[in-house]
Amino acid sequence: MTTHTEQRGRDLRPRRPHGARPALAGLAPLAWIGPAIALIAFAVLWPVVKMAQSSTRHWSRYGVDLGSNGTDNYSKLFKEQDLGGVLLRTGIWVVVVVTVTMVVSLAVAQLFNQRFPGRTVARWALIAPWAASVMMTALIFKYMLYQGYGFINILLDDLGLVDRSSPTADWLGHSTSGFVWEMAVAVFVSIPFTSYTVIAGLQTIPAEVYEAAKMDGASKLRTYFSVTLPMLRPSLLVAAVINVMNVFNSFPIIWEMTRGGPGYDTSTTTVFMWVLKKGGHIGESAALSVVNFVLVIVIVFAFLKVSKWNIEAD
Amino acid sequence: MKRLVTLAATGLAASLALAACSSSKSSGDNSSSGAGDSSKPVTISLLAPSYGSSDKDDTKLYWQQIINDFQAKNPNIKVDLQMATWDNLATKLTTAIQNNDAPDLFEGGGYADVAAQGLLYKASDIVSPDTLKNLIPHVAELGQTKGADGANAQYGIPFTTSTRAFFYNTDLFKQAGITDAPKTWADVAADAAKLKAVGKTGFGLPLGSEEAQAETYLWTLGNGGGYKDASGKWAINSPQNVETFQWLTDNLVKPGLTESDPATKKRTDLWKDFAAGKIGMINGSPALIPILKQGSIGDNWKSVAIPGKTGPLNSPLGVADFIEVFNTKKDHKAAVSKFLDFALQKQYQEQFDNEYMLLPATQDAAGELSTQTPALKPFIDALPLAAWYPSSDPQWDPTSQKIKDIVGKAVSSDPKGVLDQIQAVATGS
Known part of the structure; x- marks a missing residue:
């Protein structure tokens, strides 16, 4: 089927100057890209249009459309007393989780790229947090952090660091310590993917460049920063962009561990979106999801722009 | 530049896919067939909270027994029971309504807000006059609120009460x-x-x-x-x-x-x-x-x-839990009426109250429990004095x-x- 079309496409080209054929020929690429365009329109563009539309409607608490609402949902959303804190927290969440994940993953990848006995097993083990359901991981951490009898608290108690029945040991009950633990779990589940991307990157670096560096008498540290890191740039870029989006949109960790509370003290925009919807403010929730969407796009583009600028500066 | 575009496109597609996932499910099924008359099979749904400690699902057993007894007498009506914890009951109901898939019967908290939206049947449209008369009057009064037509009527049918x-x-x-x-x-x-x-x-x-x-x-x-x-x-x-x-x-x-x-x-x-x-x-x-x-x-x-x-x-603080009857599936009305009259019988009210030491919502059960279970008598006598939630206000x-x-x-x-x-x-x- 495809070969036929290709042949006809090729046959058409020389005849282009004659007659009405060119118009048809212009349409020919549609046969290839048409299905993709249809898929994008249906699965990508249409939901975005729906999302934007629903943010301008007045919804009852129970999802009945009560007509147009203009920008009311947005003005209500920006008047929410907790929104400022939520946005700031989302920023901290993304920056800290992605940065720590990247740094730790670079080290982990370096380690796993060495030859050592049992490397295959160790590499398999690294996949575990990735393969496990994020919700289960979050729940298990929640149990391990229980005041009094959680595993982590027992461990810390045995080490003499924290009294496991003291208020401090109620990690998820306080806004700050709860959020820090959630960021730790987010890093934990992001490391496998990132490490594998970096390992894949490390394996594409040819041995010759290292030999050349050796010949020139570069130190190990110098080799890492001047050869390895620059050559890893493409895979680091991919890992970082995907992590930024994943972490930004992450919901289950925070929801399972603290439900975004106490109050809304550990909510990010994604969690707050659900909180608004749960409280019956569907329109506001839709408005926040539009804001969220725009934010992701802006962050990703800004990030790519900055990385690109770095490459040119080299 | 090409890489930038490719990456951006990947990013765009991925975030769109995520955004698409978070949009709501397609509207619920209204396809359940069968008219309300007992000649055609019909399946009605009931969403109720678990009253016991969370590791024992005994409220489920309680409803299941009523349902079994009821189905034995009405073989054409099936009752689909869904349980929830108090912690996520409201969310579960709200989500069901938002997805246009409200249960026929809901037992639990507030009713005023949904009644104001015109989503509920009036109590008098559903339960028989005998059942209605049998409800403890001042508790039944708490079930009154303004409907979508602006008139005051009883929409909440009390199921159980308690004092703190x-x-x-x-x-x-x-x-x-x-x-x-x-x-x-x-x-x-x-x-x-x-x-x-x-x-x-x-x-x-x-x-x-x-x-x-x-x-x-x-x-x-x-x-x-x-x-x-x-x-x-x-x-x-x-x-x-x-x-x-x-x-x-x-x-x-x-x-x-x-x-x-x-x-x-x-x-x-x-x-x-x-x-x-x-x-x-x-x-x-x-x-x-x-x-x-x-x-x-x-x-x-x-x-x-x-x-x-x-x-x-x-x-004392009095808490009443109400049954709400949703009118979204019109052809279930007769079956729902029948089931509710059946479930509010004295024996089931007493069984529930003896199990959880809660208080009844019907007069015959209250009278009999006062003599049978002396521990409950002071609580039952205190009901008329109780302070209640402002649950008939739609803002509640x-x-x-x-x-x-x-x-x-x-x-x-x-x-x-x-x-x-x-x-x-x-x-x-």
């Missing part, structure tokens, strides 16, 4: 050298300090998302406050209420006499801790009694009237949700600011 009391562990009181049950807030604080001295949590204060609206009401009533003022206007940020939370912060929470971080603690967890002898005092309903029987506390507890600022509350549901979300912060940060935020939701401003 103050429970304390007599064993721990003895250890701590406390002789009398507390009558005032000052007593509670003093006794909690003595209990802390023997290594226990003095008072269990569940202000987390499960039932913070009850704990809030119990404490604010003790200071002459509450949710509405005498003229029926919302008064959540009244000076009395602010003072109540300030007192709780200064006298119980800051000195460490409660469990840590009350804002995140659930009632069911604290009830279990009380039953395990870890907590000395707690507010509870008769539903706590079966949990105590399973715990290590045994019979070493007593319940008294809830302490207020200057003396015990003279009107969103307000109650907001209380659950944030009231816990009133004992760790600025009480006035938190209560102002809740008041704003109640008044819709």
